[in-house]
Amino acid sequence: MDIIKETYEKIKNMEVRGAGRIARAAANALKEYAETIMHLDDEEFKKKILEAGELLRSARPTAVSLPNAVKYVLNGLKDENPKESVIKKAEEFIISSKNATKNIGKIGAKRIRDGYTILTHCNSEAAIEVIKTAYHEGKDIKVFCTETRPRNQGYLTAKALCDEGIDVTLIVDSAVRYFIKEVDIVVVGADAITANGCLVNKIGTSQIALIAHEARIPFLTAAETYKFHPKTIVGELIEIEERNPEEVVEFEGKYKKIKIRNPAFDVTPSQYIDAIITEIGLIPPQGAWYIIEKYFGWIEHEQ
Known part of the structure; x- marks a missing residue:
């Protein structure tokens, strides 16, 4: 064990x-x-x-x-x-x-054109693969990576892309709206996709999606089919994990009277998502139920 x-x-x-x-x-x-x-x-x-x-x-x-x-x-x-x-x-x-x-890398790279500036959030293997594939196809691209507080997973993404030779700029999470005018497309990963096409991903994702929607910038999420949540098709809600407040700030006796909350994920409504990149193709968020029905229908009948 x-x-x-x-x-x-x-x-x-x-x-x-x-x-x-x-x-x-x-x-x-x-x-x-x-x-x-x-x-x-x-x-x-x-x-x-x-x-x-x-x-x-x-x-x-x-x-x-x-x-x-x-x-x-x-x-x-x-x-x-x-x-x-x-x-x-x-x-x-x-x-x-x-x-x-x-496969997600190959499919997603088709949506990235030569000269594009891409914004990404957190540290998604699938999203990184899309960006790397586009770069290795010879496309001249630039990337903005958010820090992704409080665990700073964006540092890992920035390093991974920089190691490939890609032009990367690291920005604080709150600077997304400032830089969105320089962005051509947003590509993020996924921790879960619901039956109605909503995206559960690292905290801050929904704000980026809203900013992209406001600026009319395409917002794509890269998600393997095993990230689609089968039980949401019968109404089960996804639990949003809240982590230790000390990830946000170390108390050291100074902040004991201040409440600190640390949700690790948020939910992006499907209307802010232009497409979901899966290994079987590019689908609209409204097609999420089809993926769940096709690959996970058997779960409905099991405990």
């Missing part, structure tokens, strides 16, 4: 960040754990794997990639040979996730 607990802590404490990386980390942890308990009989094996899955699922309540990854792997328990199937499902998910990111 050590690998499960270690992965749980890394996901919860944000040592592992980004919805895709979180999903692959969970799948890999289940795979490695399964390999260590192959000696158990099938019933005991199933019990241990289910417990491991529940622990991993609880690490981050908002990023739907995590429960979807766990669900995909645990589906192997229904097969005739559950031990081998769980390992196979985990390997399938990891490979599929990596391929999905590459």
Whole structure:
């Protein structure tokens, strides 16, 4: 169980960040754990794997990639040979996730023209892949990266793009409206997509979408199909994670009477989203229900 607990802590404490990386980390942890308990009989094996899955699922309540990854792997328990199937499902998910990111890059890059200035927020593997692909296609592009307070994930994005040779400018989150006049397109990632096409992403995303809408700048989100939240199709709401206030400011005894709240995500209405870039193509937000119905319809009938 050590690998499960270690992965749980890394996901919860944000040592592992980004919805895709979180999903692959969970799948890999289940795979490695399964390999260590192959000696158990099938019933005991199933019990241990289910417990491991529940622990991993609880690490981050908002990023739907995590429960979807766990669900995909645990589906192997229904097969005739559950031990081998769980390992196979985990390997399938990891490979599929990596391929999905590459496909999103190719599809999304088609929306970026030579000479474009792009704005991005937080540290999205999929959004970065779109920008990198456009650059490696020979397009002359520039990028604005927000700091993404309070964890400053934008620093990671800025470094990743700079390492590729891309022209990057880091800005504070509150400067987006100031710089939007220089921006041609906004590309962000996703932690979850709801059935009605709303985007759940890093706090601050909805404000950027509103600013882009006001300025008539296209706003795109890059989301693998496993980031679509299946249970929202039957009315379940997505829990928005609130994290430790000390991520915002260290108290040190000075701020004990001041209330501090630290929501990690917000919800962007579908009307502010021009398109969702998935590995199977570019879809309007109104098409989110189709993705959920096509890929996750079976969840509706399960607890």
